[in-house]
Amino acid sequence: MLDSALPLISVKNLEKTYDGGFQALKDVSLDIKRGEILALLGPNGAGKTTLISAICGIVTPTGGTVTVAGHDIIKDYRKTRSMIGLVPQELTTDAFETVFATVSFSRGLFGKKRDDAFVEKTLKSLSLWDKKDNKIIQLSGGMKRRVLIAKALSHEPDILFLDEPTAGVDVELRKDMWQVVRELRESGVTIILTTHYIEEAEEIADRVGVIAHGEIILVEDKAELMAKLGKKMLMLDLHEPLKALPDALNRDGLELSETGEQIIYTYNTQGERTGITSLLQDLSDAGIRFRDLNTKQSSLEEIFVTLVHEDSAQSKLNDETKAKDPAEAT
Amino acid sequence: MNLTAVRAIYAFEMNRMWRTLFQSLISPILSTSLYFVVFGSAIGSRIPEIEGVSYGSFIVPGLIMLSLLTQSLSNAAFGIYFPKFTGTIYELLSAPISSFEIVLGYVGAAATKSLILGAIILATASLFVELQIAHPFIMLLFLVLTALTFSLLGFIIGIWADSFEKLQIVPLLVITPLVFLGGSFYSVNMLPPIWQTVTFFNPVLYLVSGFRWSFYEVADVDVSISLAVITLFLVSCISIVWWIFKTGYQVKQ
Ligand SMILES: Nc1ncnc2c1ncn2[C@@H]1O[C@H](COP(=O)(O)OP(=O)(O)O)[C@@H](O)[C@H]1O
Numbered sequence: 133m134l135d136s137a138l139p140l141i142s143v144k145n146l147e148k149t150y151d152g153g154f155q156a157l158k159d160v161s162l163d164i165k166r167g168e169i170l171a172l173l174g175p176n177g178a179g180k181t182t183l184i185s186a187i188c189g190i191v192t193p194t195g196g197t198v199t200v201a202g203h204d205i206i207k208d209y210r211k212t213r214s215m216i217g218l219v220p221q222e223l224t225t226d227a228f229e230t231v232f233a234t235v236s237f238s239r240g241l242f243g244k245k246r247d248d249a250f251v252e253k254t255l256k257s258l259s260l261w262d263k264k265d266n267k268i269i270q271l272s273g274g275m276k277r278r279v280l281i282a283k284a285l286s287h288e289p290d291i292l293f294l295d296e297p298t299a300g301v302d303v304e305l306r307k308d309m310w311q312v313v314r315e316l317r318e319s320g321v322t323i324i325l326t327t328h329y330i331e332e333a334e335e336i337a338d339r340v341g342v343i344a345h346g347e348i349i350l351v352e353d354k355a356e357l358m359a360k361l362g363k364k365m366l367m368l369d370l371h372e373p374l375k376a377l378p379d380a381l382n383r384d385g386l387e388l389s390e391t392g393e394q395i396i397y398t399y400n401t402q403g404e405r406t407g408i409t410s411l412l413q414d415l416s417d418a419g420i421r422f423r424d425l426n427t428k429q430s431s432l433e434e435i436f437v438t439l440v441h442e443d444s445a446q447s448k449l450n451d452e453t454k455a456k457d458p459a460e461a462t
Numbered sequence: 463m464n465l466t467a468v469r470a471i472y473a474f475e476m477n478r479m480w481r482t483l484f485q486s487l488i489s490p491i492l493s494t495s496l497y498f499v500v501f502g503s504a505i506g507s508r509i510p511e512i513e514g515v516s517y518g519s520f521i522v523p524g525l526i527m528l529s530l531l532t533q534s535l536s537n538a539a540f541g542i543y544f545p546k547f548t549g550t551i552y553e554l555l556s557a558p559i560s561s562f563e564i565v566l567g568y569v570g571a572a573a574t575k576s577l578i579l580g581a582i583i584l585a586t587a588s589l590f591v592e593l594q595i596a597h598p599f600i601m602l603l604f605l606v607l608t609a610l611t612f613s614l615l616g617f618i619i620g621i622w623a624d625s626f627e628k629l630q631i632v633p634l635l636v637i638t639p640l641v642f643l644g645g646s647f648y649s650v651n652m653l654p655p656i657w658q659t660v661t662f663f664n665p666v667l668y669l670v671s672g673f674r675w676s677f678y679e680v681a682d683v684d685v686s687i688s689l690a691v692i693t694l695f696l697v698s699c700i701s702i703v704w705w706i707f708k709t710g711y712q713v714k715q
């Protein structure tokens with residue numbers, strides 16, 4: 133069970149059709165590794181919350197299975213749920229309870245013995261200690277979010293789900309939160325967060341799962357994903373502006389900026405040859421000198437837009453290849 | 463069995479009562495005291511004894527039942543409706559607890575509250591009228607069964623309700639009439655025959671009658687029938703709650 137090679141959470145062919153007949157999850161399969169930070173990235177309505185809710189027991193799946201550390205989430209719900217802490221997307225809190233009481237309550241609800249020292253530690257790590265006797269209704273939105281995190285951590289879970297943790301959260305809290313998330317990861321907690329902000333996934337995740345229209349489009353190591361699908365741009369600032377590119381330079385991915393002061397070369401880092409060497413050679417042969425150069429990697433955002441775009445275009449044509457490796461379609 | 467969780471829910475709910483002590487306890491006590499002053503002393507003194515019991519004393523069991531029913535119902539209904547309304551129910555649903563444990567926590571707390579309330583009203587009543595309790599054990603049994611049954615019913619209403627209106631409509635339109643027509647303030651044989659027949663379809667009558675019997679040994683129906691009715695009622699409520707959790711009705715998508 134503690135074999136670290138086995139996925140900690142294994143989602144297999146998960147389906148969810150809501151009562152109204154809307155299918156929010158379509159044959160979702162996903163393995164989550166022990167100790168990683170996985171970002172589930174997808175636009176609004178993609179099915180992120182539904183997926184999390186199914187794993188946590190809030191929504192009953194209509195098909196497929198989920199196991200956590202080898203335990204089925206339905207048959208062995210006590211085992212799986214006591215391993216999981218959930219921070220929901222909405223700021224749903226009690227109003228008239230104090231911060232300390234509500235966090236202690238959560239701990240008890242998850243079957244853990246009362247431990248004021250642990251609650252204190254948790255509140256302190258989230259800068260909530262001086263608010264411990266405040267009623268929740270008196271707190272700001274950001275503070276309420278912290279309370280929800282404290283509640284989710286109150287029973288010392290192995291797995292933490294954060295559903296859009298930074299929605300409506302100020303910069304400072306965001307920084308604090310990532311700090312907490314990193315510390316948790318260091319202490320061995322597996323973290324799954326959902327977001328529709330690419331930067332967030334880029335900043336914090338080890339792996340990224342992209343979900344759209346209830347389907348997982350891909351799951352990839354962030355670095356690999358970036359490298360694989362990341363287009364890089366080489367920008368050369370010219371000494372003298374050009375009116376047009378000389379024919380000798382003509383090749384795919386090369387353009388002249390509107391002002392004629394910059395040459396932009398877009399290449400794929402995944403390719404065996406980037407073509408940079410020959411480009412530079414040809415530039416020098418043509419007598420074009422440049423003052424400066426820099427490169428820019430495309431963000432997850434750009435990758436994501438490409439992917440989702442491709443997905444909807446491709447899905448009618450071919451279901452198989454895309455699910456396995458969307459890069460093949462590129 | 464996750465007893466820690468049951469205790470957590472129970473303590474949480476009891477805490478809510480202490481915080482809202484005024485609504486929870488003071489106002490029912492106040493209104494019952496007013497009943498005693500009006501019906502027990504002012505009007506009651508002009509009403510002849512009923513089956514050898516003074517009117518003031520006669521209405522005490524009925525009044526306790528009235529508070530017990532309405533309070534059990536509203537406490538439990540509100541207790542489970544509120545997490546649904548605010549969304550905090552996500553935590554209950556994601557916790558490693560069974561439906562049975564959730565019910566135990568919520569219904570246990572609601573029933574406890576109304577029992578405390580019943581005891582306080584009984585104590586208050588003894589200040590106004592002379593009381594005698596012929597069968598304390600049976601009295602307690604009725605109190606506990608009623609508090610449990612109606613807390614369960616309240617729980618069901620709280621789950622069924624998807625608005626505050628619905629939450630209030632059942633107690634208002636169904637329970638209150640049943641309680642007032644359930645023989646709290648009169649003996650059934652004081653009614654015209656046709657209404658006597660109608661009254662026997664009112665389950666509350668059996669509760670009030672049995673409960674009053676435990677005080678004064680006077681009853682409209684035999685006490686064993688009363689006990690059977692309340693037990694039947696309890697079993698039905700348990701079955702409905704079981705069905706609710708089995709199907710996820712109004713709780714889980
Ligand atoms: N309780 C529900 N009943 C019916 N449809 C729902 C329900 N909850 C969510 N949906 C639908 O399922 C889809 C996925 O929703 P959700 O999982 O909340 O997406 P996300 O979290 O990615 O924004 C949406 O189209 C949403 O409208």
Ligand SMILES: [Mg+2]
Nearest residue numbers: 180181182221
């Ligand atoms: Mg969502």
